[in-house]
Amino acid sequence: MVTIKQVSELAGVSSATVSRVINNTDTVKEKTRELVLNAMSQLGYRHNVLAASLASNKTNTIGYVVPELHGSFFGSMMAGSEHVLRKAKKHMFVATGHSDEALEMQEIEALLSRRCDALILHVEAVSDDYLIHLAKQDVPMVIVNRYIEDIGDNCISLDNVKGGYMATRHLIEQGHKDIAYLSGSLFKADGVNRLIGHKQALAEAGIEYNPELMVEGDFQAKSGEAGVYELFDAKQHFTAVACANDEMASGAINALRARGKQVPEDVSVIGFDNIDFSSYLTPALTTINYPVRDIGAMAARWILNHAYGDHKMTLTHILEPELLVRGTTRNL
Structure with missing residues (x-):
C-alpha cells in the first residue's frame, strides 16, 4: 500500500x-x-478515508433520509443542503424511508452504523418520541419540514398553518365562499397543518367549514384529479379549490377541464410549494411559495454549527410562506 x-x-x-x-x-x-x-x-x-476517520473521529459524511426521490421537492431540498455541505468539504449519504415507520428507522440506523457525523431527516412515519430519544444521543440531528416542541432547536420547518391560511384567505378575498379543499395525507404533519390553516381562514371570514367539500389525497397529482372527480360525483358545488400541494393542484386542473370547467373562469385553483413546474402550467399556477431549497440549506448550516463547530452560520428555525398570485385564481 x-x-x-x-x-x-x-x-x-x-x-x-x-x-x-x-x-x-x-x-x-x-x-x-x-x-x-x-x-x-x-x-x-x-x-484511506476510513483510517483518517478513525484517527480524527470524523468521517465528514452526513446521513440524509427523505421519503422518496421522486419529484422536484426533495431534489430541491437536497440540492440546497448539498451546496452548503460541498463548500464545507462534506459529503452526503442519501437514503429513502418511503413514509414507512420501519423503513425510516432502518435507514437511520444504517446511516449511524456507517459512522455518519450527523443526520438530516425528512421523516414522516416515525414517532415524535423516537426522534426525541434520537436527539438525546451523541449524533447531531436536524429534522426538516416537521416541528417537535420538545426538540424545537433541532427542527427546521415552514409555518404550514400560516401557508394554508394564506391560500384560503386569498380565495376568500376574491369573493369565494364555496371552497373545496384537497388535503395531503393526514398522517403527515404538513398535511394536517395546512388543513388547520384552511379552517382558520374560513372561521375568520365567518364561513362554516363543510367537511363534504374536503377530500383527503396523498400529495400526488392523481389524488388531486381523483378528489375533484369525487366532488363532482357527489354533486358538491364549489367555485374554488385549495390544494395541499402543486402536484395535487395540477391533477385537479386536469379533472376540472375534463368535466368542461375552465380555470380560472369557472373555478379558481391554488396550490402549495411553488415547485418548478408550477410557473410553466397554462395558466401559471397561483401557489404558496415553500422555500424548500432554503430549508435544505438551513439544515446543512445547522449541521455545520452543531457537528463541526462552525458557529458563524446564522440559523432560522421556522421559515415564512409567501403567496404567489398567478393565473389560476380570479375574482368571483
Whole structure:
C-alpha cells in the first residue's frame, strides 16, 4: 500500500504538505499542489478515508433520509443542503424511508452504523418520541419540514398553518365562499397543518367549514384529479379549490377541464410549494411559495454549527410562506 511518506518523497515536499493537499486546504501553492497530485497519480495513491476517520473521529459524511426521490421537492431540498455541505468539504449519504415507520428507522440506523457525523431527516412515519430519544444521543440531528416542541432547536420547518391560511384567505378575498379543499395525507404533519390553516381562514371570514367539500389525497397529482372527480360525483358545488400541494393542484386542473370547467373562469385553483413546474402550467399556477431549497440549506448550516463547530452560520428555525398570485385564481 502506497503511503503519504512515499508520496512526499517523490514530490519533494513534507508529509504535512501532502496531507494539506489531500484535505484540499487553501494554504498550499498551486505549483506544489500539482507536484503532489502528480506523485499521487504516479504511485497510484488512494486516500484511506476510513483510517483518517478513525484517527480524527470524523468521517465528514452526513446521513440524509427523505421519503422518496421522486419529484422536484426533495431534489430541491437536497440540492440546497448539498451546496452548503460541498463548500464545507462534506459529503452526503442519501437514503429513502418511503413514509414507512420501519423503513425510516432502518435507514437511520444504517446511516449511524456507517459512522455518519450527523443526520438530516425528512421523516414522516416515525414517532415524535423516537426522534426525541434520537436527539438525546451523541449524533447531531436536524429534522426538516416537521416541528417537535420538545426538540424545537433541532427542527427546521415552514409555518404550514400560516401557508394554508394564506391560500384560503386569498380565495376568500376574491369573493369565494364555496371552497373545496384537497388535503395531503393526514398522517403527515404538513398535511394536517395546512388543513388547520384552511379552517382558520374560513372561521375568520365567518364561513362554516363543510367537511363534504374536503377530500383527503396523498400529495400526488392523481389524488388531486381523483378528489375533484369525487366532488363532482357527489354533486358538491364549489367555485374554488385549495390544494395541499402543486402536484395535487395540477391533477385537479386536469379533472376540472375534463368535466368542461375552465380555470380560472369557472373555478379558481391554488396550490402549495411553488415547485418548478408550477410557473410553466397554462395558466401559471397561483401557489404558496415553500422555500424548500432554503430549508435544505438551513439544515446543512445547522449541521455545520452543531457537528463541526462552525458557529458563524446564522440559523432560522421556522421559515415564512409567501403567496404567489398567478393565473389560476380570479375574482368571483
